Amino acid sequence: MFKKSVLHLSLAAALLTTSGFVLAASTPTNIAVSATVSQGCSISTTTALAFGAYDPIGANASAALNATGQVSVACSKGATGLTIGMDNGTHVSGTQRQMQGTTAADLLQYNLFQPPTNVAGVACTFPGTIAWNTTAGAGVLTLTSAPTKAARLYNVCGTIPGGQDATTGAYTDTVIATLNF
16 A cells, blocks of 8 residues: 555656646735825706896885805815805996896896805805805805715805886896805
């Protein structure tokens, strides 16, 4: 039996050397892996600022007409230095925002205000206290850093002052909201 085992081992060794099979050695190495996540953001309109019907002669003609619009802001998680500014619109006169009706002479004044805090989704209060503009400081809404990449919704508070002598018809304006990051 011992002779048979030695014979088998000898045959196995001979086969290994004649078949060209050689045991190889190995050694590991580390590969560095890296990436950079850039700060990126987007802004879009979720809800237009639609005031509805303004009645210049009805029982509430002297009362302001209020409405709420909404913008959506999505940024990479941890993004900082975020602010939203609003320009004065297409039909501005000085710093007074105006919607235009059928002709250039048909104008309806309105104002935009920030929500009372910079917390996403906080409801508007009327009358608003901080007018929204594109200038740094109180005129822009300073946001907290992005807790996740999920979109956050911010209200845009609008008021049409009462008592205006407006011509019958539809009025529009376009305001550009700018997200700075």
